[in-house]
Amino acid sequence: MKELFNKKSWQTLLIALFTILFAIVGPLSSVVQASATATSIEIDEAALAEGLDQDGVLRVGMEANYAPFNWSQTTNADGAVAISNSEGEYANGYDVQIAKRLADALGLDLEIVKLEWDGLPPALESGMIDVIIAGMSPTPERLEQMDFSDSYYSSDIVLVTTADGEYADASALTDFSGATVTGQLNTFHYDLISQIPDVDQATALDSFPTMITALTSGTIDAYVSEKPGAMAAVAANPALTYVEFAAGQGFDLGEVTSDIAVAARKDSPLTPMINDALATIPTATRDQLMEDMVNLNVRGESTGFWAEVAGIWNTYGSQFIQGAITTMFIALTSTILGFIIGLLIAIYRSLIVRRDHQPVGYIFYKIFDFIIAAYIEIFRGTPMMVQAMMIFYGSRLFFNVQMSTMTAALLIVSINTGAYLAEVIRGGIKSVDKGQSEAARAIGMNHYQTMTTIVLPQAIRSILPALGNEFVINIKDTSVLNVIAVTELFFVTKSAAGSTYLTFQTFLITAIIYFVLTFTTTRVLNLIENKMTGKKNYHVYQSSTTAANQEEL
Structure with a gap:
């Protein structure tokens, strides 16, 4: 009986202790458990x-075009995350x-925003994104514009070259003397x-x-890369290799570091919290993550040029079609709106x-x-x-207008x-x-009546070829909108090329699509022009008085 009593007493005591413990810990909502680790921040x-x-929501900007750090794909396989500004595309x-682990540690939902490399800093400064996680190093120039977290990966700088080229066995920078070498812009x-x-x-x-395309085509002999990027390139392209350098034989980084860090706005309160969250990810976990991502880029031997083109279309065909639809929508709508603006x-300028x-x-x-x-000269000059960069990012930065x-895209192309x-x-x-305007005024017509019934019908008919030409130009010029992440045809093309490393094959598909769009548009516009011009052979009807006078003559 005594043992039973002691047992019940201990159970009661344990329940009371756990109740007190949960009562204390429960309200502390400011402590968030980091997923994949046993550490709280x-x-x-x-x-x-x-x-x-x-x-x-943690909005993360990245290029999604720099494997193994980031790339795009068509499914959510292998832990990919949907890209918020590109439907049907995953990063x-x-x-x-790393972004997923940071968002979990901070108790936030993750949103990936795909942007061009040059568009990342202005997007961060304007508030379009909260942080940049894109394999970016904290250079002295960047440190003047934004804050950086602690490093989440560090790597060596190597040179990527062809496996059967004259520089494949190089071991020092001096071995590349006379070589044609390039690197990524900015x-x-x-x-x-x-x-x-x-x-x-x-x-x-x-x-x-x-x-990579420039290297495989022989335009350059090598390009500079971080080692993980070189490993991914070689995994996807067996014809390539990369050259590592022993201490003292490679690049002198000086004040620059090859560390990779998270970029945030100047004096952002996110930076110290991101540092705490990064500290919960062990080095072994980071190394294993990088190895896994490199392995995902392994691609088999080439199956032939046209087979590769067919493979790209089978994988990305729906995105190409959606990009073409977006391109035509922007071009057509903007040409109509631009015509109204110009009209x-x-x-107004014809008023007296x-x-x-x-x-x-x-x-x-x-x-x-x-x-x-001034408007005409600025936008034509x-x-x-x-214009896209200034309007899209400037409107948010200076006027806090989020478009x-x-x-x-419609605004930019229309006013242009x-x-x-x-x-x-x-x-x-x-x-x-x-003389036609003077005759109209002579019979009592005002300026509006003269323009709408006499002048404009003739003017518009005479400028139809120029209007059609502007429409065709807009179809092609929408490609520049990829700098503000508009998912038109060119934007989709860069995503596919970046994921497959088959740049020429991908752009061949795009060239064909652009040709079909412009050729079809030109034929339709020619048909409309012919309809508005009227018949080439026509009969002039005369009154009986006119006919009689001509007979007398």
């Missing part, structure tokens, strides 16, 4: 919310896996090339898939406002005319790519098209004989 919820653009790689890799004696430093290229401007009759109206007319002239990429068509339509209006 303390989080200041107020500071965390301050560092995020959207509560509860995977070492950076993605990275410290490119700045290191000058350390190679008598090197032919080629123009920097925009991405690693592009450099309104051309009509006399200074002696309307002095106040004349002043306002001249002011607005100056603004219109600057590249659309520059979707599609809204920004409007600037060109304003002058085209004005030229069409001037081509109509002035």
